[in-house]
Amino acid sequence: MLTISRGVVHFGVQIRTVYFQKEGVFYFARRVPADLLHYYSSDKISYSLRTRSSSVATARAIQAACKLDEYWFHLRSQEANIPGKHLLRASVTKQDSGRVTGPVTSDVLKLSEAVVTYLRLKGQGKAPTFHRAAERSCGYVIDVCGDRPLDGYTKADANAFRDALVERGLAGSSMTRVFGTVRSVFNFAVNEEGLTLINPFSNVYYDREAGVSDRVTISVAEIRKVQQKCYEIDDELRWLVALVSDTGMRLAEAAGLLCKDIERQTDGQLVVHIRPHPWRRLKTRGSQRIVPLVGAATWAAQRILESRAIGEVAFPRYNRNGSTNANSASAALNKWLRPMVAKGVSMHSFRHAMRDRLREVECPSDVVDQIGGWQTEGVGNSYGQGYPVNVLSKWLIEVEKRVHGA
Structure with a gap:
């Protein structure tokens, strides 16, 4: 196994990017900072870079490291003791014909927050596979479409998500499971928040028989x-x-x-x-x-x-x-x-x-x-x-x- 380290300057900070080679394929590896461990289920992020080329692996690893640092900066800024923090995501209401209406669009949960809500309320006593399925399936959506408020996703996003799953080579049965999990998380969070939204991940067309082989019996x-x-x-x-x-x-x-x-x-x-x-x-x-x-x-x-x-x-x-x-x-x-x-x-x-x-x-x-x-x-x-x-x-x-x- 070959382990390679690279340094890159990003936002004026030296980032140490590590990736390793296993059976000819390069993998990205990065330790989660100690102050952010409570956001993660593991202390290490590791996944395949899907290449055997050292130069391509370097570029992809640096890109991943930069994205992580930006995201970690965002997480730390949320926890920072900044002026006016108590006013963020306040329950904003407006007067409409003498009635008080619900929260405005900016207060709608993001998909990542919807997953947390879903697992907190529905994941009690469930197997680890239940938690992994929700995190992995919605993580695919975030990778393709970004982490948006639930009312920010469109049918075009759902179709782009479908195309990305097809490109990954997922069988029709696997896509059905992924879409089913995403729909469940989305619908549950919408109901919990009392929102009126059409789930864009419903009724997405794809070939459900693609890549599905018949179960083989034994004589x-x-x-x-x-x-x-x-x-x-x-x-x-x-x-x-x-x-x-x-x-x-x-x-x-x-x-x-x-x-x-x-x-x-x-x-x-x-x-x-x-x-x-x-x-x-x-x-x-x-x-x-x-x-x-x-x-x-x-x-x-x-x-x-x-x-x-x-x-x-x-x-x-x-x-x-x-x-x-x-x-x-x-x-x-x-x-x-x-x-x-x-x-x-x-x-x-x-x-x-x-x-x-x-x-x-x-x-x-x-x-x-x-x-x-x-x-x-x-x-x-x-x-x-x-x-x-x-x-x-x-x-x-x-x-x-x-x-x-x-």
């Missing part, structure tokens, strides 16, 4: 091959693969389990209770369920219970610092799977396969939904407690027979 033969490898290696990572392979659980659901979530019933049947934990939330309310364990999932559960204390997490490797790192688990396990399966198959393919495997044994769709934690349509399905464990177990046993050709 029964591949499932059998992967499970056999799990039995042979017999370690924590393979227990996780085996547990997912015969339950169709989401990887995060399995990775965030406690040992006491695995329970043996009076008839000897092992089941897993999928429920929310402080370190791992569930995707939907319907995701909370009980799943009977069969086949490789039973073997994995037994190995976990033999190796861990009842109060421990089932997979300590992926549960540190108070959160479940499902992304890390996905990366490691997908890399291990790749040589054994068809192109495009991933850990999530087991979930798709489970739905197909249940269809093959003509399992009723509402039973399928309960096993996988999928949303079942219709008001009637919200009544009652669902199917008992022995009914779910019957269908999963039928599925397991197909794997071993019984």
